[in-house]
Amino acid sequence: MENKKEKQKKEIKKRQAKEYENYVKQFTPKPKYFMNSLKAFFVGGLICIIAFYVQTLLMNRGYSEKDSGTFVIVFLVCSAQLLTGLGVYDTIGKFAGAGSIVPITGFANSMVAPAIEYKKEGIVLGVGAKLFSLAGPVLVCGISASVVIGFIYYMMNL
């Protein structure tokens, strides 16, 4: 009996919250969907073009596709981290949104950004730990997924 009343109360609260959220929407300015997407498209595409340009350059010099591909990733990661250190990447991010978050450069940025901020907390527990505060979940989920997929393929091949 008591439980039912509690539940009902919760339901009402939830409904009121929903109503208020909808009411608030009329006062909230909307993001500029189209412009944001356009910017993201161009910046994201441009980063990929740069990557492709560097890769073709390397392949023309006789490196294998795999090696040059790896080098390009390392190159992008390091440049993004350098730009983060110089304080430029956040300005790019503000303009491009997902355009600079979704490419691998965004992952590199998300490693350095928190680490750089916790420098004063020491180079072990500050920088060392915070390097993974945003990137950690990506590595954890990505690597776990790869292990699961690899295991499924192994089972299928038995």
Add this chain to the structure above:
Amino acid sequence: MQINRIGKQTFVFHNEPNIIGAAAVVGKKEGQGPMKKWFDVILKDDSYGEKTWEKSESKILKKAILLALENAGKTKEQIDAILSGDLINQLMSSSFMARDLQIPFLGLYGACSTMTESLILGAVLIDGGYAQNIIAAASSHYCTAERQFRMPLEHGNQRPPSAQWTVTGAGSMILSNQIRSQQMIAGEPAKNLVVTHATVGKIVDAGIKDVNQMGAAMAPATVDTIMQHLKDTGREPSYYDVILSGDLGMVGKKIVKDLLLKENIDVSTVYDDCGAMMYEKEQDAHSGGSGCGCSASIFSGHIFKEMRQGKIRKALLISTGALLSTISSQQGESIPGIAHAVAVEGK
């Protein structure tokens, strides 16, 4: 025993504690906004020459307090207690400021509502005869709050249009049981500011979970406190020259106006919001300012000076707070809002 309370939530200060001095110190960005002429110190560099942002914030707070003391003509030995707070875990900025000043210290956490919280409690201490001179202060810093509550500074993310910008700044007021010796401002005798009433708000949670919707999360609490204050005191909004809320921003300001209008209370002629006043539209602060320093610096800068000159006679100052933590938002809890109101009159 005499009960110094009217209605449900409102204190009456029969001895009318005086606000005898105030000062506001703000960061560079705030100093470029429309409020710049009211601030006592505008920093050229937000680090203020310190190695960590936390130390910078502590120094800004200390500076605001020392300037307010100077403004009031008091020395720190004459002060009975500091009531102060900020946004950082365990009130680091305030505690470290108090460590330097060696004045009895009460740390307060009311999120962004800290300025009126400290004013109310300071007024209570003086009205009750427990203290003669009290410092009430609050501070916030963009760089300390941002890394604690949101994203790292150098992270390349985009803020939605409803997001607010944490104000780098501090405000401090000196409360006293004695009237300040007469001063002249522009040939006119300066008004004496007294705290007459205070309404302590209760937490109102409208169920908002989005941390980029602070204004919307705090607006219902603000409305609740304003209505309670008017009901307890039997006043109309027009009694006040100014009703000023803390840091609701553009979005929250519109919601408060609309919600009050629904209750048939029209505040459109007197109501404004510190967060919405703090920055120019071109400054890219989206919905406006937030943080303890937002209301603290505008109350101690703009409002204090205007009232001393007699341009504003009666003001209702409401600091608004969102009592969320980094953990609570990760756990999917909604944001509890709070607002405390202080009625100040120039006599």
Add this chain to the structure above:
Amino acid sequence: MEYFNVFITGGILCVIGQVLMDTTKLTAPRILVIFVVSGAILTGLGWYQPIVDFGKSGATVPLPGFGYALAKGAIEAARTGGIMGALTGGIVATAAGVAAAICFGYLIAIIFSPKSIR
């Protein structure tokens, strides 16, 4: 023509991220996780390889490409190296990028200081 494909593929993947950010309340780290994991799953299903063949860097540079590299490494190693291959394949395939990101990132974070954004 190849450049055009790269541009289009990379651009579209970023637009998907942008739309997710603008219309939902997902924060950047969550979007990164979603992209990497979905890249890995799509690779496992064999659906991402055609996108890579078409878009080249446009498909490998965005984060689903990281998931693609992880999953592809694990799948290939599982074929040749058995169960241990399935376990190590993903990390081995992406080791260079991850190691560079960790080592260089650590260095950068120690050298530079954060700036207050104005």
